[in-house]
Amino acid sequence: MEKKQWNENWEVGQIVATDYATARVFAGYGIDFCCHGEVALEKACEQAGVSVAEVLKALDALEPNKEVAGGFAAWPLDLLIDYVLKIHHRYIRRQGPVTLALLEKVEAVHGEAHPELHELHVLFVESLQELEMHLQKEENVLFPYLLELFDASEQGRYIEQMHCGTVANPIRVMRMEHEGEGNRYHRIAELTNGFTAPADGCNSYRLLMQELEDFVRHLYEHIHLENNLIFPMAVELEEKWVR
Structure with a gap:
């Protein structure tokens, strides 16, 4: 390159x-x-x-x-979507509950000395709940249509407009939800001093910080792929192949 x-x-x-x-x-x-x-x-x-x-x-x-x-x-649009589904959606559903269980363990031991863990717990639970709804919207509404749109472009044929009116409508919702998660994890980074365990933190505390940082890194790649690649590609294809 x-x-x-x-x-x-x-x-x-x-x-x-x-x-x-x-x-x-x-x-x-x-x-x-x-x-x-x-x-x-x-x-x-x-x-x-x-x-x-x-x-x-x-x-x-x-x-x-x-x-x-x-x-x-x-990468073509269908490969990007497949990557997001098989890497990022699976990661959130697999790793989210594991990280939450570790957070609850650390909170039970260190919550009194580090009350910020209580807010961290609330924020992470909210995130997992919101993300699950977000993933379902992508899997059941947006991505199936984008894959149909991509197939149409490959075959050189037109398709009907999305039932939402235009792909810009669900994309707008997805972007808003992405921004909400970005703001949430910005607050989590503040609470954890940049995902750094305190001096009195045990091995589980240090592991928790590492797991949270990894979770955020995956999430930011997920958001980047959609906001900066998948969504612009979708809008461009819609302009060409939707009647």
Whole structure:
């Protein structure tokens, strides 16, 4: 993959869509590349309180992603949807309850000394409940139509408009829910001091912080793939292949 020359006018979501390795840089500087991926790098750096020159230097120091030419941006719509379903939806349903059980164990032992664990518990339970409803909307409403739309484009035929009127309507809802989760996990990061166990935290406490950080990392990739790749592709295909 040819190395890109980034500048402050690139949208952060566009940068990550082009080379997902850049997500590590943005995460390190606290720059939101998924829920607000449409923001230009200069503005995103200003909002995060970091130097755009420093971030550009870190981006330029990255080696280009050699795993897949073009990264996720080179994948067709059906493959991206399949990846989200089989990697991210399964991960949330498998790992969410495991992390919650660990959180409840840590809260029972350390909750008195660290009352922030109680708010953390409430937030994580809310997240799992909201995410399950979100996944069901994708699986039962949005993704089946997007796959039908993709198949139509491959076969060069038109299809009828979605029962919601346009794909922009459910996409708008999905984006709003993504932003809600982003805000929730921003608060979780604050409560946990950036997913860092306190000095008196036991091994389970440290494991919990690692599990939560991994959960957020997966969630942000999930949101990035949808907001910055799947949804724009869907809108473009609808313009071409829906009567």
